[in-house]
Amino acid sequence: MDDAAFLADYDPNAFERPSVAVDLVLMTVVDGAPAALLMRRPAPPQQGCWACPGGFVGMAESLDEAAHRLLREKARMQGAYVEQLYTFGAPDRDPRTRIISVAYFALLPADRFAAAMAAGDDLTLARIAVPWAGEAGGPVEALAPDGTPLPLAFDHGDMLGLAVLRLRGKLDYSAVAFALLPERFTLRALQSVHEAILGAPLNKPAFRRRMLDRGWLEPTGEREVGTSFRPPELYRFRATA
Amino acid sequence: MDDAAFLADYDPNAFERPSVAVDLVLMTVVDGAPAALLMRRPAPPQQGCWACPGGFVGMAESLDEAAHRLLREKARMQGAYVEQLYTFGAPDRDPRTRIISVAYFALLPADRFAAAMAAGDDLTLARIAVPWAGEAGGPVEALAPDGTPLPLAFDHGDMLGLAVLRLRGKLDYSAVAFALLPERFTLRALQSVHEAILGAPLNKPAFRRRMLDRGWLEPTGEREVGTSFRPPELYRFRATA
DNA sequence: TTACTTATGTGCGAGTCGCGACTAAGTCAA
DNA sequence: TTGACTTAGTCGCGACTCGCACATAAGTAA
Numbered sequence: 035m036d037d038a039a040f041l042a043d044y045d046p047n048a049f050e051r052p053s054v055a056v057d058l059v060l061m062t063v064v065d066g067a068p069a070a071l072l073m074r075r076p077a078p079p080q081q082g083c084w085a086c087p088g089g090f091v092g093m094a095e096s097l098d099e100a101a102h103r104l105l106r107e108k109a110r111m112q113g114a115y116v117e118q119l120y121t122f123g124a125p126d127r128d129p130r131t132r133i134i135s136v137a138y139f140a141l142l143p144a145d146r147f148a149a150a151m152a153a154g155d156d157l158t159l160a161r162i163a164v165p166w167a168g169e170a171g172g173p174v175e176a177l178a179p180d181g182t183p184l185p186l187a188f189d190h191g192d193m194l195g196l197a198v199l200r201l202r203g204k205l206d207y208s209a210v211a212f213a214l215l216p217e218r219f220t221l222r223a224l225q226s227v228h229e230a231i232l233g234a235p236l237n238k239p240a241f242r243r244r245m246l247d248r249g250w251l252e253p254t255g256e257r258e259v260g261t262s263f264r265p266p267e268l269y270r271f272r273a274t275a
Numbered sequence: 276m277d278d279a280a281f282l283a284d285y286d287p288n289a290f291e292r293p294s295v296a297v298d299l300v301l302m303t304v305v306d307g308a309p310a311a312l313l314m315r316r317p318a319p320p321q322q323g324c325w326a327c328p329g330g331f332v333g334m335a336e337s338l339d340e341a342a343h344r345l346l347r348e349k350a351r352m353q354g355a356y357v358e359q360l361y362t363f364g365a366p367d368r369d370p371r372t373r374i375i376s377v378a379y380f381a382l383l384p385a386d387r388f389a390a391a392m393a394a395g396d397d398l399t400l401a402r403i404a405v406p407w408a409g410e411a412g413g414p415v416e417a418l419a420p421d422g423t424p425l426p427l428a429f430d431h432g433d434m435l436g437l438a439v440l441r442l443r444g445k446l447d448y449s450a451v452a453f454a455l456l457p458e459r460f461t462l463r464a465l466q467s468v469h470e471a472i473l474g475a476p477l478n479k480p481a482f483r484r485r486m487l488d489r490g491w492l493e494p495t496g497e498r499e500v501g502t503s504f505r506p507p508e509l510y511r512f513r514a515t516a
Numbered sequence: 517t518t519a520c521t522t523a524t525g526t527g528c529g530a531g532t533c534g535c536g537a538c539t540a541a542g543t544c545a546a
Numbered sequence: 547t548t549g550a551c552t553t554a555g556t557c558g559c560g561a562c563t564c565g566c567a568c569a570t571a572a573g574t575a576a
Contacts, residue, residue: 049294049331050334051292051293051294051295052292052295052332052334053290053292054292054293054295054364054375090290091293091364091375093291093293093366093373094366095366096364096365096366097362097364097375098364118361118362120359121338121359121362121377123295123332123337123338123339123377124337125334125335125336125337132334134295134332134338134377136362136364136375169448207410220523221523221524222522222523237564237565237566238523238524239524239525239526239564239565239566239567240563240564240565240566242524242525243563243564244563244564257573261522261573261574262520262521262522262573262574262575263520263521263522263523263572263573263574264521264522264523264524264571264572264573264574265522265523265572265573266522266523266524267523267524461554462554462555463553463554478533478534478535479535479554479555480533480534480535480536480555480556480557481532481533481534481535483555483556484532484533485532485533488532498542502542502543502553503542503543503544503551503552503553504541504542504543504551504552504553504554505540505541505542505543505552505553505554505555506541506542506553506554507553507554507555508554508555
């Protein structure tokens with residue numbers, strides 16, 4: 035029997051199937067701390083809890099395509115750095131039915147969130163409180179602007195924690211940090227992003243040297259305007275040749 | 276409407292669903308090169324091609340549980356180090372129907388494969404040829420014992436490549452290498468495992484120092500027997516205190 | 517003009533790494 | 547018994563990186 039003959043006989047409904055969703059951990063850095071876009075769930079289950087934007091995977095789209103579609107449809111943004119994070123599949127993680135969720139994380143500079151935030155009250159850019167140091171890992175809390183914890187739906191606390199962990203791990207061997215900054219930025223801003231993700235202060239001269247030696251930074255010759263005191267130089271990210 | 280009332284009304288069949296499978300990249304190190312357990316596909320599609328052992332996820336089991344079950348049922352092994360790798364979801368990756376595959380990798384010392392290999396001709400421990408250096412990534416080839424390439428089913432060449440890449444990345448900050456060695460081993464054997472995974476030779480004194488300084492190694496006081504020349508000391512892995 | 521504040525650069529000591537050379541400890545054969 | 551042989555394991559040095567204290571530069575504002 036060849037492939038064609040086999041496929042004619044194949045019954046795709048022989049087994050019961052789980053639902054497959056994509057959830058998006060849409061992160062940025064605000065005021066020296068990591069933050070994520072959360073949506074208030076408008077309907078049960080877990081009505082009123084906050085969740086990462088997500089949705090079911092279409093039958094004709096890849097997982098990456100689904101992630102980009104959700105970024106557009108649910109968060110009304112585009113052009114983010116998007117990367118697959120982890121797949122969550124505990125049988126009881128959603129009370130409706132078996133839902134397996136492929137989590138992605140997406141990175142954007144903070145100023146790109148302004149438009150989406152204006153849309154309404156059921157979206158928030160929540161500060162993430164990381165209770166562990168280094169590469170320990172574990173769930174995190176999301177905080178409202180006034181500092182009170184937001185109740186998170188399902189296993190989204192683990193999801194956010196894993197996103198922070200992955201980001202920390204990739205910070206010093208990949209260029210992810212630049213996805214969290216505007217096109218032109220100062221070295222101080224770059225350092226602040228690193229410190230926010232790592233949750234620890236860094237030594238300024240050492241950080242400078244490392245970054246400049248990496249060859250990822252291109253001086254623009256321009257300087258930041260509107261500052262008091264000596265204006266810092268603006269740099270641009272340039273992929274390694 | 277509360278959660279209970281909502282769930283009574285919920286129709287889990289409102290959307291068409293993909294199938295979800297778990298595939299297992301079961302790796303070890305043989306003769307100084309990475310190797311993976313592959314099964315010859317006994318039926319279409321891609322009959323006769325070689326594939327990582329896999330199967331559909333049961334409705335009541337988690338993804339991790341499915342991976343461990345497949346390790347037992349398909350490979351007849353247990354006790355491996357198992358970790359989720361990546362989820363493959365291209366719409367056309369399997370011609371039967373939409374199948375989303377959560378890939379795991381599993382690590383075991385080479386001697387644990389002897390029993391499984393005796394089982395029959397449709398299982399092989401294929402040497403993996405990595406055509407790229409460092410962290411470049413990309414698909415790899417699987418080689419038969421005589422050096423000829425084995426045809427790989429679906430996207431399993433990418434899967435194997437990603438497993439090697441992940442292993443390389445974790446090698447020097449985690450203890451994964453010890454999952455590829457028996458309980459007691461020599462420093463030379465540990466170095467050989469690192470070299471096989473990295474695909475590059477390492478400096479002996481530097482490697483020794485690094486490993487001993489990490490605090491993961493416990494000398495047993497015993498020495499390897501049956502060797503010609505000076506017998507090396509046997510060490511044991513001890514998780515960091 | 518001068519105080520103030522942040523940007524940017526410099527120099528040094530500690531720690532790590534690669535590397536070549538050296539010593540140690542077994543087997544094996546004459 | 548002894549010496550050649552081979553692998554195990556150690557030592558020391560130069561190159562490089564990193565953290566850190568400090569010096570210098572360049573703006574604003576009174």
